[in-house]
Amino acid sequence: MEEAGHAEHSPLAQFEIHRLIPLEFFGIDASFTNAALFMLISVALITWFLMAATRGQNLVPGRLQAMAEASYGLIAGAVRDNVGTEGKQYFPFVFSLFMFILFANFIGLIPHTFTVTSHIIVTFALAMFIFIAVTIIGLWRHKLHFFSLFLPHGVPIFLAPLLVPIEIIGYLTRPISLSVRLAANMLAGHTMLEVFAGFVVALGIFGFAPFLFVIAIYGLEVIVAFLQAYVFAVLTCLYLSDAINLHKH
């Protein structure tokens, strides 16, 4: 962040991807980049956090164990409320998704780190995986009856030619809105932080005003980091619910 004062330093430089270990397989650039590094760090931190938190298994949880139990309870509650008891078997998936996004978001808030979730390709890959998985689960559970999802209950049949395309577009929109929401939130927040941090240096003695603003935005960003991970998990639950329960919006 201290580099933000230089005129040549763009607030978008933080999103650049660098090759750390160049790799190439059959003409495909598969280099180990800073994005890959921070994904690995996220996974390693999550593993450490959950292992360390559950090592003691005390009746009265300590701080770490309470954090782990709270995050577990949060997602378990979201799965139960949105999908029902049948959603239990998908809990590990939703929980892993939530923890990965949460940790990637939080790690990105530390200066000089890289925010994996600010890249739309990362969030789009996650969303597309959910989209395809949910479609397969729905088709597998309900066979062709799954397509009744595109015709809401109690609709007069002459409205079907209009409503079915609308519902299909709505269905195809899911991976896009899911991924754009997360990536845009991260991108916008981090860019704003860096722009205002640049003002702090540029304004000299009057820099305290944008400095206070940076602190306020940072607080907001911490909440956004959590909220967006939670929203991602809840929407995954809702899509799962559509595939499992069909018409119960």
Added chain:
Amino acid sequence: MFVAAQMTDDRPPQPGAPPPDLGDFGDRLRRAQGQNEPVGPQETGAGGVNAKGMGAAFRIATELIAALVVGAGLGLLLDRWLGTRPILLLVFLALGMASGILSAFREAKRMGAASE
């Protein structure tokens, strides 16, 4: 929740001597919980910015725009395939708008149900 609840309830007593004040733990917990005001989860952030409200607004906005983009994309693809440019683009643009408003409406309805 499935396991977390069991973890605290069904666990056999620890082999070591349990803390002597564990018997009235439930009472003390209830008393401590009663002292705290029921605060909504993170209603306002630093500087009084309503993060939850902003999240809700952002959610609906992306829903609207994404549906429009998908509609336009589908229209363009079908136009190229069927050679009917620009009729299907216009049709699917309208359908995309309708779809966006429908999902925004559903989202808002769900938020209303959740906050009650």
